[in-house]
Every structure is written in C-alpha cells, then in structure tokens.
Amino acid sequence: MTERQKKRVTHGLIITWTGALLVFLYLPILCVVLASFSKARYFRFPIPRYDSGWYEKAFESLTVRDLVSTSLSIALLVALVSVVLAFFGALAFARFDWRGRRIYQRLVLLPIFFPQAVLGLALLIWFSTVGIIPDWRTAVIAHLVWIVPIVTLVISIQAYSFDPALEEAAFDLGATRWQTLKEVTLPVLWPGVVSGALFAFLLSWGNFPLSLFTTGADQTVPEWLYAKMVSGYTPLVPTLGALTTASAAVVLLVGYLSWVFMRRAQGR
Amino acid sequence: MAMAAAGPAPAAPAAAAVEAAFSSFEPERGAVADPILRLSQLSKRFGQFQAVKEIDLAIEEGEFFTIVGPSGSGKTTLIRMLAGLEEPSDGEIALRGQRLNETPANRRPTCMVFQSLALFPHRTVGQNIEFPLKMRGIPANERMNRALELMRQLRLPEDYYKKQVNQCSGGERQRIALARALAFDPEILFFDEPLSAIDFRLRKTLEKELKDIHRETGKTFIYITHSLEEAMVMSDRIGIMRAGELVQVGAPDEIYSRPANRFVSEFMGEVNVLEVKRNGGGLHCPALGTDLAAPDINGFDSGFLVIRPEYLRFLAPGEEAENRVEGVLYNEYALGSRIQYQVRVGEQVFLVEKLREQRYGGQLDDKVAIGWDARDSVLAPE
Numbered sequence: 142m143t144e145r146q147k148k149r150v151t152h153g154l155i156i157t158w159t160g161a162l163l164v165f166l167y168l169p170i171l172c173v174v175l176a177s178f179s180k181a182r183y184f185r186f187p188i189p190r191y192d193s194g195w196y197e198k199a200f201e202s203l204t205v206r207d208l209v210s211t212s213l214s215i216a217l218l219v220a221l222v223s224v225v226l227a228f229f230g231a232l233a234f235a236r237f238d239w240r241g242r243r244i245y246q247r248l249v250l251l252p253i254f255f256p257q258a259v260l261g262l263a264l265l266i267w268f269s270t271v272g273i274i275p276d277w278r279t280a281v282i283a284h285l286v287w288i289v290p291i292v293t294l295v296i297s298i299q300a301y302s303f304d305p306a307l308e309e310a311a312f313d314l315g316a317t318r319w320q321t322l323k324e325v326t327l328p329v330l331w332p333g334v335v336s337g338a339l340f341a342f343l344l345s346w347g348n349f350p351l352s353l354f355t356t357g358a359d360q361t362v363p364e365w366l367y368a369k370m371v372s373g374y375t376p377l378v379p380t381l382g383a384l385t386t387a388s389a390a391v392v393l394l395v396g397y398l399s400w401v402f403m404r405r406a407q408g409r
Numbered sequence: 410m411a412m413a414a415a416g417p418a419p420a421a422p423a424a425a426a427v428e429a430a431f432s433s434f435e436p437e438r439g440a441v442a443d444p445i446l447r448l449s450q451l452s453k454r455f456g457q458f459q460a461v462k463e464i465d466l467a468i469e470e471g472e473f474f475t476i477v478g479p480s481g482s483g484k485t486t487l488i489r490m491l492a493g494l495e496e497p498s499d500g501e502i503a504l505r506g507q508r509l510n511e512t513p514a515n516r517r518p519t520c521m522v523f524q525s526l527a528l529f530p531h532r533t534v535g536q537n538i539e540f541p542l543k544m545r546g547i548p549a550n551e552r553m554n555r556a557l558e559l560m561r562q563l564r565l566p567e568d569y570y571k572k573q574v575n576q577c578s579g580g581e582r583q584r585i586a587l588a589r590a591l592a593f594d595p596e597i598l599f600f601d602e603p604l605s606a607i608d609f610r611l612r613k614t615l616e617k618e619l620k621d622i623h624r625e626t627g628k629t630f631i632y633i634t635h636s637l638e639e640a641m642v643m644s645d646r647i648g649i650m651r652a653g654e655l656v657q658v659g660a661p662d663e664i665y666s667r668p669a670n671r672f673v674s675e676f677m678g679e680v681n682v683l684e685v686k687r688n689g690g691g692l693h694c695p696a697l698g699t700d701l702a703a704p705d706i707n708g709f710d711s712g713f714l715v716i717r718p719e720y721l722r723f724l725a726p727g728e729e730a731e732n733r734v735e736g737v738l739y740n741e742y743a744l745g746s747r748i749q750y751q752v753r754v755g756e757q758v759f760l761v762e763k764l765r766e767q768r769y770g771g772q773l774d775d776k777v778a779i780g781w782d783a784r785d786s787v788l789a790p791e
Contacts, residue, residue, distance in 0.1 A: 309494050310527035313514045314541040314593055324540070328531045 170386055176379035184374060195380040204365075205381060211277050212346060212361040219284045219345040220338045226285075227292035227337055228330070235300035253290045260287060261354030268355070275357030283355040284345045291344065292337040299333025332400065339396040343389050443506035445470045445629050446491070446597060451500035453486050460486040462653040463500065468597075468631065473623050475632040475640035477676065478650030484633045485524075487650070488599050491631065492521045504596070520595035524602045526586040528574045534560075534585055535570035541593035559588040562625070563618075580611050587622065600632040604639065616642045637677050641665065649673050670791045674715040679749075681716040681759050685788075696757045702731040702783040712790040718749065718762040720785035723769050723777055730780025734759070738775045752779055 142150075176184060180192035199205050233239075234246050252260065264283045268275050307329065311321040327334075349363040356364065362385050369378045444467040453461040460483040468474050478484040489495040491502060493514030502509045509517060520541075528537050536543075538556040547555075557567060563584040569577070574585060583603060590598055600619075604612045620643045623630050634640055640647045641661045648658045649672075657669035668674035671682055685692045685701065687710050692703045694714070703714055724730055736754035748768050750761040761779055763769060771777065 304525050304527060306523045306525050306527035307529060309514070310521070310523055311529075311540070311544075313492055313494065313519075313521050314589065315515050315544040316540075317515060317544075320544055324544075325529060329529075331531075 170383075173379045173386070174383045177376060177383045179376055179379075182375070184376075184379075195376045196384075199377060199380045199384060202377070205377075208360060208362045208365050208381075211356070211359050212363075215277055215280050215284060215352075215361065216342045216345040218281050219288055220341040222281070223285055223289045223292045223341040224296075224334055224338045226289050227296050228334060230289075230293045231297035231300045231333075232326075232330075235297045236303070236305060249293060250290045252286055253294075255287075257287060257348075257350035258354075261351045264351075265354045275355050277356055277359040277361075280352050280356045280359070280361070283351040284348060287348075287351060288341050288344050292341050295337040295340055296330065296333040299330050303329055331403070335396060335400060339393065342392060346389060346392075347385070443503070444468055445472075445505060446631075447501075447503045447506070448491075449501045449503070451487070451490065451502060452498050453483070453490060453495065454498045460653055461490070461497075464653075464655055466648065466655065466658065468629060471627050471629055473620070473630045473632065473643055473645045474648065475634060475644040475646075476648045476650055476655075477634055477637050477640045479635055479676075482650045483653040484650050485601060488521070488601055488631065488633050491597075492519055492599050493517045494521075518596040519599060520590040520593040520597075521599040521601060522586050522590050522603045524605060526582055526603060528582060528586055528589075530575055532574065533570065534565070534572050534574055534577065537574055537585055538588045538592050540589060555592060556588070559591055562591075563588050563622070579607050580615060583607070583615055584618075587619070591622075591626065595628070597629045597631060600630065602634055605634070605636075612639070613642075619643060637664070649676060666787070668715065668787060668789055670789045671713045671715065672791075674713075674787065674789055679718060679760050681718060681721070682789075683714045683716075683757070684712075685714045686711045697734060697754060699734070703786060703788060704783050706788065709788050709790065712788060714786050715789055716781055716786045718760040719747075721759060721761040721779050721781050723761065723763075724780045726778075728778075728780075731782045732786075733778055733780040735776065735778045738769070738771060738773055738777050741773065752777060754779075 172186075175188055176186075177195060178191045178193060179185070179188040180190040180194065181188070230249065234242055234249075261283060264279070264286065265275065268279050273279060303326075307325050308321050311325045312318070316324060347363060348361075349367060352361045352364050353367070360368075362381060366378055366382055366385075369375065446466075446468040448464050448466045451461060451464045451466075452459065462483075464487065476484045476487065486495060490497050493509075493512060497510055504518070529540065532540070535553065535556050538559055539552040542552040542555060553570075557570065560567065560569065565581060565584050565588065569581070574582065577585065586603065604615055607615065616639060619630075623643070632640070632643065637647070637649075641664075644661060646658060646660055647664050648655045649664065649669075650656065651672055657664060657673050659667075664673065665677065668677070674680050675682065683694050683701070684696060685694050685703070687693075687706060688700060690706075692701045692706060692709075692714065693699075694701050701714065722730070724733060734754045736752045736759065738750060739753040739758070740751040742749045742751075744762070747762050747764055750763070750769060752759045752761055759779060761769075769777075
C-alpha cells in the first residue's frame with residue numbers, strides 16, 4: 142500500500158467511526174421526534190401516517206402548561222441559587238489557601254457521585270422527618286444538593302485560570318473591594334458563571350430521579366413523561382419529550398449566542 | 410493624590426513664597442527633610458520562615474532604586490509590603506515621615522507594575538489605562554484625553570486605544586502596564602520584575618525606555634529584579650538582597666568596583682574567586698600555593714579575592730604583571746563580542762575574557778601564563 146492509500150483508508154475509518162458515534166448518540170432522540178409526528182394512537186414503527194396534530198394539542202393543553210411552569214420554576218430557581226452559592230464557593234477554594242481546603246473540595250464535590258435515586262429518597266425521608274410537606278420547592282432543594290457541586294466545579298475551572306494579580310492590581314490602582322469585584326472579578330469569571338448557570342438550568346430541567354422523590358403532589362415534565370409511559374401512553378408523550386429537548390437546545394443556543402455577543406461587545 | 414507636603418505650606422502672600430523658594434536653595438543645617446520612603450526594622454514572617462529581616466532603608470525623592478536578589482531572597486515580599494499588598498510583621502514603613510503600615514493598598518499614593526503585568530484581559534488598552542481614573546470617578550472624556558496623552562508619551566499608536574490588550578505584543582503590554590500605573594499618578598512606582606519574561610533584545614530597549622520615563626516624570630521608582638545587569642543599566646542606587654537582608658546598598662559603580670562580599674561579586678556574573686588569608690603584610694592563596702599582591706589589605710584577615718574575567722590577561726614570554734600564574738588553556742567559549750577562556754591552574758580554574766579582536770592566538774592545551782594587577786582585584790571579607 143502506498144502512503145497515499147494508507148492515508149485514504151485512515152481517513153475513511155475516521156469518518157465511519159465519527160458517523161457511527163453520531164448515529165448512536167442522536168438516533169434515539171430522532172426516533173422520539175418521529176414518533177411525535179405519528180398520527181396513530183399507539184407507538185408503532187414504521188410510522189403509518191405523519192401529522193403535527195399532537196403539537197397543537199401540546200400547546201393548548203392545560204396539563205402541559207402546568208408541567209412546564211413547574212419544571213421552569215424549579216430550573217430557574219436552581220440556576221439562580223446554585224450560581225450564587227457556587228461562585229463564592231469556587232472563589233474560596235480556587236483563590237485562597239486555608240485549613241481544610243482540600244477536604245472541603247472533596248466533600249462539596251461528592252454528591253455528584255451519589256446515586257440520584259438514593260439521594261432523592263434520603264431527602265424525602267429527611268423532609269418528612271423535619272415535617273416539611275414536599276412540593277416543587279422541596280424539589281429545588283433536592284436539585285441544589287446535586288447541582289451546586291457541578292456548578293462549583295464549572296466555575297472553579299474558570300477561577301483557577303484567574304491571575305490573582307488582577308485583583309491586586311485593581312485594588313492597588315485605587316479600586317475598593319466592591320469595585321474590584323464588579324470591575325475585575327465578575328467580568329473575568331463571567332464565562333464560567335454563564336456556563337455554570339446553563340449547566341444548572343439544563344440539569345434541573347431534565348432531572349427525573351430527584352424530582353420523582355421530592356416534588357410531592359407537583360409534577361415536572363420528565364415525571365409526567367415517565368408516568369404516561371408506564372400507563373396511559375398518548376403521542377403527547379414523545380411530542381412533549383421532543384419539545385423539552387428542543388427547548389434545552391434553544392437554551393444552549395441562547396447561552397452560546399450571548400457568549401459570542403459578549404465577546405464582540407468587549408472587542409468593540 | 411494629596412498627601413502631607415514636604416515642608417510647611419506657607420499660607421502667606423508672595424513674599425513668603427519667594428523666601429520659601431530661596432530657602433530651598435540653601436537648606437538649613439539640621440533641618441533634614443524626610444526621605445520619600447523610610448523603612449525601619451521592617452520584617453515579615455510567614456510562620457517560622459522569616460522572609461524579610463529588619464530592613465532599614467531610606468529612599469530619596471526622585472530616585473531610581475533597584476533591589477536585586479536571587480529568587481527566594483525576599484525582594485518580592487519586601488516590595489509587596491511597600492505597596493500594601495502584604496502586611497509587615499514588624500517595623501515601620503513611612504512615606505515622608507508618615508506611618509504607612511495600616512494604609513491599605515488602594516489608599517496609598519503608590520502603584521505597582523506586576524510581574525505578570527496584570528492587564529485586565531476583558532478590557533481594551535484605553536480602558537486599562539483609564540482604570541485608576543475611572544475608580545476616582547473622573548468623567549469619561551477627561552479620562553480619554555489623559556489616556557491618549559500617556560499613550561503618546563509611551564509611544565503607543567493612538568488607534569490602540571480600542572484594541573484588546575491580548576492582541577498586543579509583549580513590549581506593547583509593558584508600555585500599557587506602565588501607562589496604567591502612571592495614569593494613577595503615584596508618588597512612588599513599584600516594579601516587580603516586569604521584564605523578566607521578555608526576550609533579551611526587547612528587554613534592553615525597554616530598560617532604556619524605562620529610564621527615560623523615569624527622567625521625564627521625575628517620580629520615585631523602586632524596581633525589583635534578579636539581574637544585576639538590568640539594575641546597573643537603570644538605577645541610581647542598588648540594594649543587594651540575600652535571605653531577607655540587604656547585604657549592600659550603593660551606586661552601581663560602587664557595587665561593581667567594591668562588592669561588599671563574595672555573594673555580591675558573584676551576582677554580577679562570572680568572576681574569579683580565590684580564597685585567601687592574610688600573611689603578614691601580604692596575602693596568601695592556599696589553592697595556588699603562592700602569595701598574591703592585593704589592594705589595600707588593612708583590616709582584612711581572611712576571605713576572598715575577586716577578579717573579573719576581563720581584567721585577566723595572557724602574558725607573553727617576558728611580560729610582567731603584579732600577579733602571575735601559569736596553567737593550561739583548557740576551554741574556549743564564544744560569547745558574541747567576547748571570547749571566554751578557561752585556564753586551569755592546579756585545581757583552580759580561571760576565567761579570562763577577551764574582546765574578539767584581542768583573542769588569544771594559541772591552541773587548547775597550550776601552557777599559558779596569565780596575570781593581573783593588584784588594583785584590578787577586590788577583597789571580599791566573606
């Protein structure tokens with residue numbers, strides 16, 4: 142084989158591999174989208190007739206509105222609180238050296254690896270022990286337990302690459318502590334904060350196991366999808382599933398665009 | 410920034426002002442003005458480790474003072490204390506006679522150019538330079554005028570005003586950092602090795618520019634570096650630091666020709682150091698097994714004789730020198746404009762440096778005689 146043929150074979154293999162991987166990752170979601178466009182009452186493949194009627198129903202349905210508003214409230218609140226908590230947590234362990242810093246780092250990150258079902262159950266037991274009746278607000282707390290560590294990790298990656306001399310320089314140049322935070326620390330950490338917020342929102346938006354245990358009488362979109370899969374399937378299930386995924390993609394896109402826009406604005 | 414004025418401010422009419430102006434030509438005896446910065450017994454401990462040990466130093470108004478020391482000598486800790494970024498454990502820092510210890514960095518009339526420069530990466534060149542003015546609440550158009558003025562002074566093109574700092578070259582970034590510090594209009598500027606990451610040729614240019622800026626602004630500069638060569642180029646006075654202590658303070662010439670000890674002399678680059686002992690009215694060098702002629706040996710007991718490599722010369726047969734040793738030419742290195750030779754005399758290796766035009770004509774492994782005069786060597790007691 143000549144060098145050139147070898148190169149062509151390698152190239153072909155790389156393309157095949159990448160293609161197979163993409164199919165593996167995205168085929169399932171594609172199937173959901175296909176199912177959502179089916180006119181049939183039951184889940185069948187291949188799809189006999191295409192129709193977008195279920196989307197109209199989804200947008201009109203009061204159930205869907207309730208579900209989305211619950212999920213959205215939880216996700217927004219989780220994003221807000223976790224970014225605030227994680228911002229200062231990340232600064233504390235990326236920027237300062239103090240006793241117990243390493244152990245703090247590990248303890249804080251540990252909940253990421255707890256099985257979520259166990260975490261959800263544990264929280265449920267804890268809530269009822271304390272006497273709190275679970276509803277969507279307890280779900281916020283449950284999500285935070287799992288999501289704050291992840292956001293802390295995301296923001297501290299940004300904080301680690303931060304030259305501490307920047308803050309010192311600002312302070313030395315006459316800035317107060319508050320001005321330093323506003324003019325230097327926040328703008329420099331901003332990309333980390335934005336991606337942390339996106340992570341928090343999306344992880345909460347799509348979370349099932351923690352919500353299942355802790356929302357009480359309220360129901361989030363993933364919970365409803367599961368419940369309907371188990372009993373009472375309608376094509377509204379894949380429709381809402383596809384919409385949930387699409388909205389997550391839109392959030393990501395908006396996040397990405399705002400990041401690009403910020404870069405541009407700074408460049409001007 | 411309004412700090413205490415150097416003298417009493419006359420609230421009287423013109424006559425008093427004239428008198429004051431004249432009296433400044435003939436300062437009254439005994440009425441010694443406070444130096445701009447005085448350190449007394451200044452110390453810093455980190456746990457058990459003492460980074461800076463009881464330093465006493467007075468810096469005069471308008472001086473370019475450089476502190477030179479190897480890494481770990483405490484020079485960065487020292488300058489950070491002066492800037493207010495580190496709290497002294499003991500002793501006092503006084504600015505024109507006023508204690509400064511408790512004043513935080515943002516309220517000191519001093520400003521630092523950091524080793525990393527610490528330019529704000531999310532801001533333009535203009536925004537960086539204007540930062541201290543913005544913090545003071547100065548209106549935008551005034552800030553811009555001042556920034557453009559500083560950019561002209563530092564030879565930064567005007568259209569850089571809107572450029573991102575991370576698109577600027579190393580030398581430009583240096584100038585931006587300096588412009589930003591000057592925009593603050595400090596009484597003292599500190600420099601924490603800002604040129605250490607810059608390549609040789611650019612560094613040489615920037616050193617000279619910095620010296621020009623010092624003369625133009627008339628401000629007091631306190632500079633830190635590990636390179637004595639760099640210090641020599643720029644400074645009015647140099648302080649050599651080792652293990653938290655100032656081992657010698659003096660003008661560059663003084664440091665060069667009269668190093669206080671072996672450490673200082675070796676800091677200046679490669680030198681020949683011979684261990685010597687007093688022997689009656691002369692000096693004895695055990696390593697060479699001979700007596701040596703040396704400069705003034707009053708009060709000297711034992712220590713080192715230091716000879717710079719450029720002061721050594723190859724002796725032609727019959728040529729005399731006050732000190733003469735014979736050895737073998739053992740190695741030769743091209744150093745650009747100069748050539749360095751290693752001559753082995755017993756266990757001792759001598760370094761000899763010659764200009765390229767004056768290079769030694771012989772071969773390696775030649776037997777050679779080298780010599781120097783007593784006045785070209787320096788005694789260092791430790």
